[in-house]
Amino acid sequence: MALIPSSSENPASPVTEGSTPHVNAPQLQLFVMALFFIFGGITSLNDVIIPKLKELFTLNYTQAMLVQFCFFTAYALVGIPGAMLVKRIGYMRGAVAGLLTMMTGCLLFIPASQSASYPVFLLALFVLASGVVVVQVVANPLISLLGPASTAHSRLTFAQAFNSLGTTVFPYFGSLLILGSLASKSAHQLSGAELDAYRTAESGAIVRGYLGLAVALAVVALAVWYFRNRLNEEKSAEGSKFAGGDLLRRPRFAFGALCIFLYVGAEVSIGSLIVNYLMQGHVMGLHEQAAGKLIGLYWGGAMVGRFIGSAVLRFVSPGKVLAFNAAGAILLALISTQTSGMVSGYSLLAIGLMNSIMFPTIFSLACEGLGPRSADGSGIINVAIFGGAVLPLLTGAIADAAGSLAVALVLPAVCYAIIAAFGIYARKPAV
DSSP: OEEEOOSTTSOOOOOOTTOOOOOOOHHHHHHHHHHHHHHHHHHHTHHHHHHHHHHHTTOOHHHHTHHHHHHHHHHHHHHHHHHHHHHHHOHHHHHHHHHHHHHHHHHTHHHHHHHTOHHHHHHHHHHHHHHHHHHHHHHHHHHHTSSOGGGHHHHHHHHHHHHHHHHHHHHHHHHHHTGGGOOSSOGGGOOHHHHHHHHHHHTHHHHHHHHHHHHHHHHHHHHHHHTTTSSEEEOOOTTOOOOHHHHHTSHHHHHHHHHHHHHHHHHHHHHHHHHHHHHSTTTTOOOHHHHHHTHHHHHHHHHHHHHHHHHHTTTSOHHHHHHHHHHHHHHHHHHHHHOOHHHHHHHHHTHHHHHTTHHHHHHHHHHTTOGGGHHHHHHHHHHHTTHHHHHHHHHHHHHHHHTOHHHHTHHHHHHHHHHHHHHHHTOSOOO
């Protein structure tokens, strides 16, 4: 699908194979930035509710990581259908569909709390994530079309900074609302009806937070629906229907999709362990709420790095910047696992700064030259985000087996090494 201006001053023109239509409407740019902010913030809230649910349902690390598994499994199941839906109904209507699905997922936290059932919480997270997937299918290719192809890396990185703004703000207030309500007693001390009542009462904080999000999502969906005809949208060129297998036969795109899988898995694995990692006595020995507030530093580093990266990427090869940042993430993980105290804690949090440009840079490097098949490529990339389901689960299993969160960080480090190799491989523009 390609976009063309809808104003009378810029009449519609045919979209041909290989063309790059540009849209410069300020309202559209604000709309896209808002989408990045929303789905980034909601995704990062998982890092807050994981320690909450881990305590309420007395889970080990592997079981707690099912939160991320169910959330990111939606990318595997909904990514391709989401791309097909967006191609069929258009970007703006697709965004509305995604936002309403997210709202439904938020409302499902009500029966999850009332039933005091962990599986129902997981179902709510899956539905919520399904809406996030559709919104992300809309946002990524749309921001690439808002200017010249030569600055797509920089523009997407800048948009991702708003994603990071959401991931920085949401965990802080989520920690105050959700982790701040932990009672003096523990689920380990209770059983039977008393335990169910405790879980229902304590999960009420989660419900209140997500109900507020549901209201906000409804308002945004109404605003987007009002502007649904702001764009004239034309279907992709004939013969360019969704064909994931065809795109995956392109080595550069396939390697990039793999790296999205690894990057999201590594980023989510580290983010999910931050609270428990910082609570360790030999690291910083913090309480849950204090550790939860520091999640914002991890995601805030990504935000700062993306604003800086949007400028750097205008002058430096995106592949070289990607390789440099991936190597930096490995070094910081090594420092964190081999030290203690504040050095150990803050070096782990600083990995967020290295993560900053990875997703948008991998995405744009992999999708160079796709033209009118951008929605197809975005759909496959969203399937690759399934790494956020698989790798955290494996990281949790390693932590349980080794009895050490430091040992579990080896897996994200391996992921960063492969990403560095892709940066070197894709350092030259696609031909």
